[in-house]
Amino acid sequence: MEELLEMPFDEMVSLLPCRIRRTLARGMNDEQSTAFETLRTSDKEVIKTHRRDVPIVPQFVGKRVSVYNGKEFIEFEIKPEMIGHFTGEFSMTRGDVKHSGPGVGATRGSKFLPLK
Numbered sequence: 001m002e003e004l005l006e007m008p009f010d011e012m013v014s015l016l017p018c019r020i021r022r023t024l025a026r027g028m029n030d031e032q033s034t035a036f037e038t039l040r041t042s043d044k045e046v047i048k049t050h051r052r053d054v055p056i057v058p059q060f061v062g063k064r065v066s067v068y069n070g071k072e073f074i075e076f077e078i079k080p081e082m083i084g085h086f087t088g089e090f091s092m093t094r095g096d097v098k099h100s101g102p103g104v105g106a107t108r109g110s111k112f113l114p115l116k
Contacts, residue, residue: 001080004058012058016084020055028054039063048073052088067091 004012013024028036035051040059048066061080066073067087074091082090104110 001058001061004083016055016057020084020086023053023055039065046075049087052086052091054087056082056085056087058083069093 004015013021016024031051032054035049035054038049039047039054040057042063046064046066048068050068052067056078058080060078061083062078064075064077065087066075067090068074069091070093076090102110104113104115
């Protein structure tokens with residue numbers, strides 16, 4: 001990990017996956033750049049952002065980030081395994097559906113059952 005932090009930025013970028021290299025090479029838009037710099041330099045305990053397309057680099061490791069998933073902010077800590085991914089990959093937008101048994105009135109036979 002220390003080796004990655006000491007490495008020049010251009011050299012470190014060459015070790016990242018293609019999608020991240022492309023994002024960094026083409027340059028980020030203003031909102032992405034602002035979020036990237038905030039993540040890199042902020043000393044806040046938790047950094048809240050709506051930006052799901054910010055690439056995770058070694059300078060972010062150990063920081064707590066809260067990313068909006070469309071409904072709420074999902075908080076997580078950036079770990080070394082997350083380098084080379086986007087922030088949105090760790091804030092799921094869709095949840096698991098858990099179905100239970102049918103309710104009263106769901107079938108023809110249950111129409112005449114008492115509620116209690």
